[in-house]
Amino acid sequence: MAPAPASAAAPAPAEGTDRPAAGGRDWGPPPRRRPARPSRLPKLGEDVAPATRWALRALSVAVPLVVWVALSASGAVDDTFLPSPAAVARALADMARSGELFSDMASSVRRVGLGFLIAVAISVPLGFAMGSMSWAQALLEPVIGLLRYMPASAFIPLLIIWLGLGESSKIALLVIGVVFFNTLMTADVVRRIPRDLLEVSATLGARQHEIARKVILPYALPGMIDAMRVNAAAAWNFVVVAELVAATSGLGYRITRAQRFLQTDKIFAVLVVIGVIGLAIDILLRVLRDQVGRWAP
Amino acid sequence: MSDTSQSAGGGLAGPTGQPGPLDQLVLTRATEPVETRKSAGPPEPAAGPAAAGGALRLRGVGMDFHAGRRGRPGRPGRPGRPGRPGRGRGGAPAEAAVPTLADIDLVVEPGEFVCIVGASGSGKSTLLRLVAGLLRPTAGEVTLDGGPVVGPGPERGLVCQTGALFPWRTAAANVAFGLELLALSRADRSRRVAWLLREVGLEPYADRLPGQLSGGQRQRVAIARALACEPRVVLLDEPFGALDVQTKEDMQLFLRRVWADTGTTVLMVTHDVEEAVFLGQRVVVLASDPGRVVADIPVRLPGDRDLATRRDSAFLALRSEVEDLVRLHHRAHARRLAEAAG
Numbered sequence: 001m002a003p004a005p006a007s008a009a010a011p012a013p014a015e016g017t018d019r020p021a022a023g024g025r026d027w028g029p030p031p032r033r034r035p036a037r038p039s040r041l042p043k044l045g046e047d048v049a050p051a052t053r054w055a056l057r058a059l060s061v062a063v064p065l066v067v068w069v070a071l072s073a074s075g076a077v078d079d080t081f082l083p084s085p086a087a088v089a090r091a092l093a094d095m096a097r098s099g100e101l102f103s104d105m106a107s108s109v110r111r112v113g114l115g116f117l118i119a120v121a122i123s124v125p126l127g128f129a130m131g132s133m134s135w136a137q138a139l140l141e142p143v144i145g146l147l148r149y150m151p152a153s154a155f156i157p158l159l160i161i162w163l164g165l166g167e168s169s170k171i172a173l174l175v176i177g178v179v180f181f182n183t184l185m186t187a188d189v190v191r192r193i194p195r196d197l198l199e200v201s202a203t204l205g206a207r208q209h210e211i212a213r214k215v216i217l218p219y220a221l222p223g224m225i226d227a228m229r230v231n232a233a234a235a236w237n238f239v240v241v242a243e244l245v246a247a248t249s250g251l252g253y254r255i256t257r258a259q260r261f262l263q264t265d266k267i268f269a270v271l272v273v274i275g276v277i278g279l280a281i282d283i284l285l286r287v288l289r290d291q292v293g294r295w296a297p
Numbered sequence: 298m299s300d301t302s303q304s305a306g307g308g309l310a311g312p313t314g315q316p317g318p319l320d321q322l323v324l325t326r327a328t329e330p331v332e333t334r335k336s337a338g339p340p341e342p343a344a345g346p347a348a349a350g351g352a353l354r355l356r357g358v359g360m361d362f363h364a365g366r367r368g369r370p371g372r373p374g375r376p377g378r379p380g381r382p383g384r385g386r387g388g389a390p391a392e393a394a395v396p397t398l399a400d401i402d403l404v405v406e407p408g409e410f411v412c413i414v415g416a417s418g419s420g421k422s423t424l425l426r427l428v429a430g431l432l433r434p435t436a437g438e439v440t441l442d443g444g445p446v447v448g449p450g451p452e453r454g455l456v457c458q459t460g461a462l463f464p465w466r467t468a469a470a471n472v473a474f475g476l477e478l479l480a481l482s483r484a485d486r487s488r489r490v491a492w493l494l495r496e497v498g499l500e501p502y503a504d505r506l507p508g509q510l511s512g513g514q515r516q517r518v519a520i521a522r523a524l525a526c527e528p529r530v531v532l533l534d535e536p537f538g539a540l541d542v543q544t545k546e547d548m549q550l551f552l553r554r555v556w557a558d559t560g561t562t563v564l565m566v567t568h569d570v571e572e573a574v575f576l577g578q579r580v581v582v583l584a585s586d587p588g589r590v591v592a593d594i595p596v597r598l599p600g601d602r603d604l605a606t607r608r609d610s611a612f613l614a615l616r617s618e619v620e621d622l623v624r625l626h627h628r629a630h631a632r633r634l635a636e637a638a639g
Contacts (some may be wrong), residue, residue: 296509
């Protein structure tokens with residue numbers, strides 16, 4: 001290894017390519033790629049610094065807000081179509097002062113609460129049965145899989161014929177919109193339980209009902225709450241849809257009223273309220289899930 | 298040895314096989330009284346002891362899986378599904394049946410430590426699941442203290458390779474699971490759990506979740522949980538298979554100590570011959586196609602074994618003997634597979 005640098009460089013590639021093919025291989029070594037250029041961007045799956053994360057979160061809200069302010073201030077869009085944030089805030093304050101905002105919120109939230117509760121009370125036992133017993137799966141999955149694809153809003157005319165314009169038709173719409181999805185999602189979560197947990201429970205003496213209560217339920221609970229979170233968003237959508245069609249109170253009703261008088265600022269204000277309440281429900285359920293599922297990664 | 302090869306031939310020729318003395322047993326339902334089986338029973342297998350009080354007894358046990366119905370053989374279906382010889386489900390013809398285990402005779406005495414080794418595909422895990430009651434044999438019977446095994450139960454504790462701990466329960470709560478199902482006072486239960494946690498050396502980790510424990514610690518919890526109901530026999534299915542070499546060594550010494558302390562009966566399945574010889578009082582070797590017992594070797598080593606035992610010439614000789622047996626049958630199995638493929 002003493003020769004001059006010029007000759008030292010030459011043999012290296014020759015050694016690779018001229019090597020006799022071993023084991024009947026008649027191809028050379030595979031081509032090598034040059035190493036990737038070092039990058040400052042975070043790698044896939046890599047965490048960013050907390051400061052960066054918070055900055056990005058702030059941007060996520062700030063950018064649309066700034067676009068909105070700029071658009072309405074520039075006068076490119078008519079105020080009737082796109083009210084300024086200030087006008088929306090004023091409308092919100094007016095509605096709050098007159099009290100109609102809170103009564104509308106209360107009736108919408110009550111509808112969501114009741115309808116969602118009924119939907120959960122039906123779908124969780126059904127989903128639990130479907131996920132843990134193959135006969136229940138065989139019995140229920142075809143019909144639920146079919147019903148799930150029927151848009152809940154398409155049931156509105158039927159529901160009005162059946163139940164009239166009162167509260168029950170709105171709550172029924174909510175239940176129809178949520179119950180099938182939540183059943184199937186609950187069943188999926190329950191089905192994911194590892195078989196060895198069930199087997200080991202049986203060898204520890206657990207009877208079937210004990211396995212359901214002490215093993216499957218605690219295992220599936222965090223996932224069930226996750227499913228509820230997703231479907232709570234849907235429930236919130238359906239209550240507004242129901243109130244748009246026929247109601248004398250509620251946030252959806254307020255939107256239709258405002259539409260009649262071309263009060264877009266009011267519509268915007270109600271939309272903001274709907275979004276914020278939905279977010280609050282989501283956060284509530286997420287906190288609950290994190291408490292219940294502290295063991296889950 | 299000659300009769301095992303004969304039964305293997307019969308098993309391969311077809312599931313109906315040749316009528317033998319065990320055909321009576323094949324049709325015996327596990328729910329029938331014990332006396333009937335005793336009077337009609339075959340002569341004791343050669344390895345069987347004179348005493349009839351064997352803790353755990355497998356007589357002519359066979360297990361068929363139906364090809365193409367539920368995954369590959371050795372990964373059997375639901376627990377508690379009764380197998381029926383001679384026909385598949387829904388009247389399907391019987392030729393789809395693949396024998397995974399055939400004609401297993403095995404007796405484990407109370408307090409014994411028996412290891413089962415065999416190459417993959419020899420049905421070792423299936424054998425353990427039959428004893429656990431998670432599967433029902435298609436032929437023969439499994440009895441514990443003379444009573445038939447009809448399903449899983451706390452008198453046969455199971456520990457599997459992953460540990461299968463309840464991830465939402467702390468170490469202590471995992472150990473307590475079986476006890477919670479029994480009519481025990483809270484104080485009694487916590488006393489037992491505390492003793493078990495001390496025995497497996499996990500007292501300081503009692504309140505940790507399984508996710509916060511190392512692999513070895515998790516297996517200790519799993520063993521303590523299986524021991525909590527004071528089972529007649531503890532079934533270990535490759536309990537240390539996923540651990541690193543050093544942890545595995547610790548766990549083997551630990552298991553020997555727990556076995557000595559509790560006086561429990563242990564039936565352990567492993568593919569690690571060194572582990573089997575080091576731990577067991579007997580090593581049972583299984584061969585494949587179908588799974589059958591080809592050797593039942595007593596381990597004549599001192600009772601108090603330590604790491605020096607592994608360098609002992611008697612230990613090494615025995616290990617080589619068992620290794621050769623396993624290898625021999627593994628190669629035969631591979632050859633049969635290659636012939637079947639091409």
